[in-house]
Amino acid sequence: NRKLKPERVQEELKTMPGWRLMPGDSAIGRVRDFATADAAAAWIRFVAELAHQRGHAYTLVRSGNRVAVTLYEVGRAGRASGVTMAVLETGKALG
Numbered sequence: 001n002r003k004l005k006p007e008r009v010q011e012e013l014k015t016m017p018g019w020r021l022m023p024g025d026s027a028i029g030r031v032r033d034f035a036t037a038d039a040a041a042a043w044i045r046f047v048a049e050l051a052h053q054r055g056h057a058y059t060l061v062r063s064g065n066r067v068a069v070t071l072y073e074v075g076r077a078g079r080a081s082g083v084t085m086a087v088l089e090t091g092k093a094l095g
Contacts, residue, residue, distance in 0.1 A: 003073070003082030012088050019091050026082050027072035028091050034065045043067055047094060054090050069094070 004012075006025040013019050018030040034040040044060050047069050051058040057074040060067060071091055073081050 003084060004088075009083045009088070012085075016088070016091055018095075021083070022070060022072075027070045028083055028087060029068065029070040030091075031066060031068045034067070037065055040065050040067050050093060051090060054086065056087055056090055 006021060009021050009025070009028070013021060013028065018032070019028050020030065021027075022029045032040075032043065034043065040062055044062060044067055047058060047060060047067075051071060057072050059070045062068075071087050071094075073084050073087060
């Protein structure tokens, strides 16, 4: 999977409400609010399972009913190496 240029990522994100290109142009992220803490926890499990199945790195930060997720490809030293079409497809699947 090839890393996409930031301009291309921005074009794709126009079709993905809530998602944005993260600082450094090496990941996409979004924040979701849920009605209950249980719903937030269930979404976290879904994100972790889907990202793992598709081989993407991710970070999740939960604060009560709010969850922030960041998706990216892993490069050297475990750092985010960029956004690929596969990362965008996973973001679309997460809604």
